[in-house]
Amino acid sequence: MTAKAKATDPKKNPSEGGLSKKKTWIGQKVLRREDHRLLTGAATFAGDMSLSGQLHMRIVRSSQAHASILSVDVAEAEKLPGVRMVITSEHTRHLGSVLLEELGYHEIYEDIEDFSHPLLAVDKVQYVGQPVVAVLATDPYIAEDAAELVSIEYDPLPVILDPEAALDGDINLFPGRGNEGARITKAYGDTDKAFAEAVHVIKHKYVTNRHSGVPMETRSVVVQPDPARDILFIWGTVHVHDNRRIIAKMLGMPEINVRMKHVELGGNFGVKGGVYPENVIAAWAARELGVPIKWTEDRIEHMVSTSHAREMVHRFELALDGDGKILAMRDEIFHNHGAYFRQAEPLVSDITAGIVFGPYRIPAYDVTLHAVFTNKTPVGAYRGPGRYETTFARERVFDLAADQVGISTTEFRRRNLLTASDLPWTPGLDIVHEPYHFDSGDVLKHFGEALEAAGWSEWIAESERWRAEGRNVGVGVGILMDKAGLGLFETGGVEVSPAGRVTVTSGASSVGQGIETVLAQIVAEELQLAPDEIDVVHSDTELIPDGVGSWSSRSTVLAGGAARKAALAVVDKARRLASEMLEVDPDDLELVSGAFKVKGADKQLSLYEIAASRDPYTARLENDEPGLAADAVYVNNLMNYPYGVTLVQIELDPGTGGHEILRFFTSTEAGKVINPLTTRGQIIGAAVQGIGGALYEEFLYEEDGQPITTSFMDYLLPGAQEMPNVEYFVTEDAKSTDNPFGAKGLGEVGIIAVGAAVAAAVDDAIADGMHTDRLPIKPEHIFTRLQGLDKEAR
């Protein structure tokens, strides 16, 4: 993989302050500190844990997509030696369903709790995989055997799988509420007038495939109760503070009595976020029985019960003038949420309806999203949620439009992309209660630079040359806009230890993205120490009483902002103390290599020495806090908007329907890169998953709602052999004005336009005049088109 990042001279960075000797860590290629423990096997995952006297939990899941439960017979299961308890909804129904409230967003939905996920199914089931019974046994194998002895009698109900049909038919998952969890409309401008006056009107329907994140580690939770004090210690959740809040609330406990503890997490990608019913059941059981409970899902369970994502139908309409300038955009979106709303995930629907326009100048906009329930696994946020899907639809309809106007796809985009003169772009709609506010940049300029950096004209020429030689080669472009940050607040703390180390505490969570490394850099920058001297601690509600967590590409900006704020407070305090101890004016001190040096003199005090002077047991501190430490809360409700381009050159094999991605290029405007290595990792990882979603991955169902793709034999993931060389191009031209780094969140940006670009490249390679409007593009589709067998567009 090769990088074509624009060189940035750190000395020219205006944020660096005036100290001539200041060493900068922000922007440096600092190696990921996470990797050593992960690669050497030293990291401890929940599955590695074994607590004395622990019981293993096994979930009995629904075999039916939609059915009334006539009876649940657990007698045989209870008889199996080693079984300690068989939990049914009789035990848990008083706890209610998984709370959806809070996070500040439930106001979007009326009585959202009506749609929340039961802990264990009460009276009926709505998808295959839904938890019905939980077995606790002394051994995981006994638990699994006992689960098979549970006999559940179902009365099948008709099944609805299609999100559009779900709004019309008689099958009603939520009597009294229907199958529409919400209808969200976001609009501005006079779309009716624009469409009436349009020279070109393009309408097309697009469908994105149900797929999701499949982390190497499946979900796993360990709960240790302390019955004498009514405390639960819980390991294994991604968003510790959110899980603490919901579990405490559901069990009627003070939050401080639910103590989420750190353990390594084997990936997240969004799908491990939120609060799963299994977490609550395990917590309830541990409290009820007073013994530790361990639960680890197997891969089959993961495929049917961990959140799915991405399944959407877009009915797109575009109004253009004669030059191909967009006058208005309409989209009706059917967002298939599956059987229930997951905790905290309905906000993806709200975001989706607000971002269809992407980084384009759209004068009038009218998008309605239907959050629809069907008899499939519930969905959650998966890397780039709503963005991947809408970008596929929008970029594809733009390709159609370019064709209709008679200009190239790139030229069509050039005519409509936002430029510096359009910014800040505040079209007048809200996303999750915050006004859309695209603060800085020049998308058109970036687009041009990206095409230049990629050598786009050469790609086209080469493809045409090869096509002329009979090879099926094509290119495609997709332009993306992310929204990152999703504010609220984040917490951070910095503590200098006389032992010669600094500890950063953070409300963020480390899920493989490299945030530990990035936070160490940010604090190293302010303390003028090496990142190696800095430990990063997170995901522990005892050490970190408040926090929000890592999702929505928010950690660098939010957690970084909090850590920086705490570091600055530490520096301020240290400067004051050094001034007192050295008896010099604070202004005569400069921070060099972690020590306050008296300018022009040979006297200095390191931060470690200053910390040592603040031992509360040796120093008599009347009116000052002991130690050298500070905590901070960083509040930033604004999102930031990284944008970029994804270019794909693909060759198709007419004999097999196979493909090879010959070139893959992705770019982003980053505002400010904190670490080029973690940026690279994020971009490449996103590319892999984007390619998976475009060409491989799909959760398929039989007509009766039985899932077909419950193993990696059926659910295809791209492997290393399928991966192209990823060229990437990062610009730092448009710092975000809304955070101290100028950074834009880069955790998801690389995935967003992959589906769109791949589809365009496939159509270009086949050149049969058909238009791909559905993902994934599988070998059978390519084969039939190349063989001329399929005259219906996909």
Next chain:
Amino acid sequence: MTAKAKATDPKKNPSEGGLSKKKTWIGQKVLRREDHRLLTGAATFAGDMSLSGQLHMRIVRSSQAHASILSVDVAEAEKLPGVRMVITSEHTRHLGSVLLEELGYHEIYEDIEDFSHPLLAVDKVQYVGQPVVAVLATDPYIAEDAAELVSIEYDPLPVILDPEAALDGDINLFPGRGNEGARITKAYGDTDKAFAEAVHVIKHKYVTNRHSGVPMETRSVVVQPDPARDILFIWGTVHVHDNRRIIAKMLGMPEINVRMKHVELGGNFGVKGGVYPENVIAAWAARELGVPIKWTEDRIEHMVSTSHAREMVHRFELALDGDGKILAMRDEIFHNHGAYFRQAEPLVSDITAGIVFGPYRIPAYDVTLHAVFTNKTPVGAYRGPGRYETTFARERVFDLAADQVGISTTEFRRRNLLTASDLPWTPGLDIVHEPYHFDSGDVLKHFGEALEAAGWSEWIAESERWRAEGRNVGVGVGILMDKAGLGLFETGGVEVSPAGRVTVTSGASSVGQGIETVLAQIVAEELQLAPDEIDVVHSDTELIPDGVGSWSSRSTVLAGGAARKAALAVVDKARRLASEMLEVDPDDLELVSGAFKVKGADKQLSLYEIAASRDPYTARLENDEPGLAADAVYVNNLMNYPYGVTLVQIELDPGTGGHEILRFFTSTEAGKVINPLTTRGQIIGAAVQGIGGALYEEFLYEEDGQPITTSFMDYLLPGAQEMPNVEYFVTEDAKSTDNPFGAKGLGEVGIIAVGAAVAAAVDDAIADGMHTDRLPIKPEHIFTRLQGLDKEAR
């Protein structure tokens, strides 16, 4: 047991503020919340813990009182299947000895670290029981078997046991430093002149017996390492913050990486305090091997390796005028510290030298204490350290003096006790760097009231009557002065949960004394909630980053002060928020039953409702902390001085030398009692231990330093059958002016004068003109005196 506490009308308490409806919890008989879990077996002790993969540690202890180590052969031990590691001083010597520094007190001692306790003996041993080797095995029995296979070759050295002889002889435990760890002199006034002018001069030598606290639970430590993050979790130490500090420093780790976790503690009485070498060895081993380590001492180990206490020689001199008024007091004290200084315990010597005068008007004072090393187990603080010993010597010499002046022992005291007009009594000496400042009270008045309450004249008449009948009945009086509090600071936090509970976090430790109950009362008082709604959390350095801990009868004042301060901050914040939410002036709100009520209206908001409104995830909080919580640090460097009287009536059995305590009465001026039930528990518990020290308990050694008393067969403890009915009398006439409650620490007061009063009663009962100047008084002493066989006074 019967109480004769003076009734206190809570309504008259001037500290209660002006709210007419205020309910008071301070002073109420709230049942101990600690008892349920302890009595039902629900509490988890370190010994109950079992961590996956844990190794059990067994210490090989010195069999010699003083010897060079010629060789240590661990080969056979290492061969035993199940043995994972055999640790010798080769592994641990680089860590140094257990750090004594810090706590603000080491300035009293020059180069105090010269005398600190090695982790494992290096080259030589200085007492029987000293750790030499540590064995780690998969099973505690294998560890014990392997320990017996360790072969240590010793070259015995001459042994010194007597603290006076240790300063004169040739046997030198610390070459270059000698056997005197410190010589501390505290003096004021012109003692030479007073003695020159005295009408009566009394000189006598007193010896108190080596004994100590023997908690039901022996010491136990469990360490769980997290190698990937270099973190240690440790359960089982009493003073978690102090242990964290010392262990982190010795292992070169940031304090935050050493995480002391809560577990139940089966008693402390001081002897479990400080940092023991075994704690550090277990921590080092867990970090070295990356597996959990569990260590639990057995009772035999406890008797030789947990701190001893109390062994002192006092050479007392008293100068009196013709009326028996004291002109001056001299004392030369030989404080037998055993083989090394324990971490943080040398301050007992400093305190001892500064409190010999007790609650008396002593115009001139000259006390020198020698902190002496011998080949016995090191000593530590044990309930009433220094006070029990000095009170025995002082009260006994006062009995001699009364006899010489020809007045009653009570009259002698009346002429010399401090009265209100003497206070504040600031004679001009420091204890542990703080000026002695006896703030409030009237000891003479309290003495009179106590004698009256006890019916003292009836005790005397009755004893005389019975003696006339040939029974050996006598009475004795001892007057005591404690010093409680030993300042620095303490931390506290109060958090109101919307779940309807309040959590108090405290830097104190719960060691059976009832501090959880007391803190709940203190916070209940301020929040106007029931104590049952309040949880108390302590002894966890993750939840409570700073704290000092429970020792020196400091918790009610210091931890209570911090909790109260935090509670007041919560009330202030809640009042402000309620005022905003209810749109009324803060002054129009009154706190009634945990809710802010609008005066004269039917509107109110409970603290729980206010807390619920502050959820950081639903409320948008820009400039205000989320939740309803506050943390506080309470600083109070002043000690407080409870005083009281202990009266004993004893009958001796001339046939067996046995005794029966017919009456036992103890009084104290408490300033303010927070909970009469915990006060009662402290007084009765102290009486038991005081009687044990006076009549039963003594660690005895052979001449070669071999301990004789290594089990409860040899080391006698009083049981329930030996216990008298304890009458107690508590006055609240003299609030301490130095803390918000007016409270004085009552954890130790009940033990202090027991030895003195019992000895006086025994002498009175025998009436042979001899003078008991040594404890304990055992049946053989009583028998020989009653049989006229012993003409030498004990």
